[in-house]
Amino acid sequence: MVSGRSLESATALITGAFGAAVVVSSLDNGIGWSSAGVDSGTFPFVVGLTILAGSVFNLVQGWLHARPVILRPSELRRLSILFFPTAVFVGVIPLIGIYPASAFYVFGALAWHKRGSLLDAALAAIGAALALYLIFELTFQISLPRGMLGTAFGF
Amino acid sequence: MENLEALMHGFDIALSGNHIFLMLIGVLLGILVGVLPGLGAPNGVSLLLPLTFGMQPVSAIILLSSMYWGALFGGSVTSILFNIPGEPSSVATTFDGYPMARDGRPTTALATAFGSAAFGALAGVVLITLSASWVAQVALAFGPPEYFAVYFLAFASFVGMGGSPPIKTLVSLAIGFALAAVGIDTVSGSVRLTMGIDELVKGVNFVVAVMGLFGIGELLIAVEDEFHVKAISSKVEWREVFRTLAGLPRYSWALLRSAAIGCWMGITPGGPTAASFMSYGIAKRLSPRRANFGKGEPEGIIAPETADHAAGTSALLPMLALGIPGSATAAVMMGGLMIWGLNPGPMLFIEQKDFVWGLIASMYLGNVVAVVLVLLTVPIFAALMRVPFFIIAPVIVIICTVGAYSVSNSYLDVMMMMGFGILGYLFKKLHYPLAPLVLAIVIGDKAEDAFRQSMLMSRGSLGIFFAKPLVTTLILLGAALLLMPVIWRTIGRMMPRTQARP
Numbered sequence: 001m002v003s004g005r006s007l008e009s010a011t012a013l014i015t016g017a018f019g020a021a022v023v024v025s026s027l028d029n030g031i032g033w034s035s036a037g038v039d040s041g042t043f044p045f046v047v048g049l050t051i052l053a054g055s056v057f058n059l060v061q062g063w064l065h066a067r068p069v070i071l072r073p074s075e076l077r078r079l080s081i082l083f084f085p086t087a088v089f090v091g092v093i094p095l096i097g098i099y100p101a102s103a104f105y106v107f108g109a110l111a112w113h114k115r116g117s118l119l120d121a122a123l124a125a126i127g128a129a130l131a132l133y134l135i136f137e138l139t140f141q142i143s144l145p146r147g148m149l150g151t152a153f154g155f
Numbered sequence: 156m157e158n159l160e161a162l163m164h165g166f167d168i169a170l171s172g173n174h175i176f177l178m179l180i181g182v183l184l185g186i187l188v189g190v191l192p193g194l195g196a197p198n199g200v201s202l203l204l205p206l207t208f209g210m211q212p213v214s215a216i217i218l219l220s221s222m223y224w225g226a227l228f229g230g231s232v233t234s235i236l237f238n239i240p241g242e243p244s245s246v247a248t249t250f251d252g253y254p255m256a257r258d259g260r261p262t263t264a265l266a267t268a269f270g271s272a273a274f275g276a277l278a279g280v281v282l283i284t285l286s287a288s289w290v291a292q293v294a295l296a297f298g299p300p301e302y303f304a305v306y307f308l309a310f311a312s313f314v315g316m317g318g319s320p321p322i323k324t325l326v327s328l329a330i331g332f333a334l335a336a337v338g339i340d341t342v343s344g345s346v347r348l349t350m351g352i353d354e355l356v357k358g359v360n361f362v363v364a365v366m367g368l369f370g371i372g373e374l375l376i377a378v379e380d381e382f383h384v385k386a387i388s389s390k391v392e393w394r395e396v397f398r399t400l401a402g403l404p405r406y407s408w409a410l411l412r413s414a415a416i417g418c419w420m421g422i423t424p425g426g427p428t429a430a431s432f433m434s435y436g437i438a439k440r441l442s443p444r445r446a447n448f449g450k451g452e453p454e455g456i457i458a459p460e461t462a463d464h465a466a467g468t469s470a471l472l473p474m475l476a477l478g479i480p481g482s483a484t485a486a487v488m489m490g491g492l493m494i495w496g497l498n499p500g501p502m503l504f505i506e507q508k509d510f511v512w513g514l515i516a517s518m519y520l521g522n523v524v525a526v527v528l529v530l531l532t533v534p535i536f537a538a539l540m541r542v543p544f545f546i547i548a549p550v551i552v553i554i555c556t557v558g559a560y561s562v563s564n565s566y567l568d569v570m571m572m573m574g575f576g577i578l579g580y581l582f583k584k585l586h587y588p589l590a591p592l593v594l595a596i597v598i599g600d601k602a603e604d605a606f607r608q609s610m611l612m613s614r615g616s617l618g619i620f621f622a623k624p625l626v627t628t629l630i631l632l633g634a635a636l637l638l639m640p641v642i643w644r645t646i647g648r649m650m651p652r653t654q655a656r657p
Contacts, residue, residue: 015326018441022333025348029286029340037611040340043603047332054326061322062585068556070584075379082378086371086552090573093556094566102553109549128550132557140206 004069008062019051097147165512179288185225193374196226237340251455266399275461279468290476291501299608304629306602331595370555372579417465434462495501525613
């Protein structure tokens, strides 16, 4: 279970951290007025400050007025069933390339939900990888990542 | 009259076989992304963008804008038949559309929605036809201070009228600006905000942000709810369609009012989502059959649908005439314009007449094509909804990943897309608006340049924004919009107190 308060605070902290990073980073470029006009750090500096101030406001507001429960356990479960495989899928692309990664991803999704036989899942997985190749690589000539595995095999 | 001539010339361009074919493809793809959860108009258009680089700009924009119309229509189909909004802007359509369909009148609900949607779109296109070149003419005289003032007004209206919590809107907007500033600064040539990652010199591409925010983020939101796709009959009875359409003029007041709200919200970038909610709310407040709202009241379908499409269409007016997109999808299209080597803004109307009027003419045709196609294909796309979510989700994730990667063949973009996905989920969940973020990424640089050029002109004095009547008016109007939430809240606080007194 996740409370509205914790989700609001977490989000405000993320945006606030980003704002702070923007402020600090913009100082390197110089802020204010110089002979060449407005320094290049000025605009990011102001924007960063806005993010920071807004985040503090949202943090306080979120803490005071948030809904008690924003994610029920069942929702959280469904969310993680989608999120973690997706994160793994994206994570393994540099290693094994997008074709095997997509095939495993589709296979895993079908096998996990136990719809149809494993053979069906395997066929769908190969079909997905093949479709990617046909649509993007062949038709539109967009080269997709092959990963370290692909490089090892000399693709 | 000059406009009419130009429009006729536009029809000449839009009515070629090639362009009609692109319209059909665009509308069908649009309905598809509109129906599928997690894919919507912004990322659908972003996905098609790389495929248009080899095309003529006018063909490319016809394809992309037709996809936009298709997506707007597709979103309504699932709202009405399944109570699942395919697009954020069709959420308000579920309130009365679904109850009507559930009570055994799905054809009436769909026909009401499409009829009023077409009316809304038509209102938007007529507005563009009549006023676009005039706006462009005025804008030709704009200097950097005027441009900055218009940008300021656009962003302020998000905060003041977007309907989301104002400070959350402000944060979303500012994050977009910061992301737009990442990379090489166009004025000084220095590198900004790369946070030590060398590859970020190329900047943050809006397509990557759109794939994450609208694609992955939307999926994560959609997966939370267990889908109970109840099969409402999706058969379309044609006689009922015509009877419903013939009965629409009875609601002409609601149609006109909603179209006006939609056009206003589309031009001042409040966007289609805010427009549909606002229109629904006003219809409910003004209608004599108020008690029927939420139970399948026709006006409850007409109001949001008309406003949604009017806003979606008229969002292209400021994009074409001023270079300021009125919605997230318009922002993506504007990104496309810049990639095709066009310069959105008033000069388009002088240098690219064929492009502008071809597009405007195609908007008339595209919406007709969309209404016909969506009615013909409702059963097919409704069947698509019965494909389980766990099969659709991986496919959409893979598509978004490829989309983000293909922008510049960079794995960093894929990682950023995931980051944007998480951010998009959190933002959606907590009612931070996403459109301002995308808009700011696309036009943040231009707004900043306009500000810095103004400062150069005035040698660093902010007084330049108060030197001429037009600039001053725009800036003051923007400031008023920014303060609107505060004003409303103060009024709200004072009202009950005055009423409480004897």
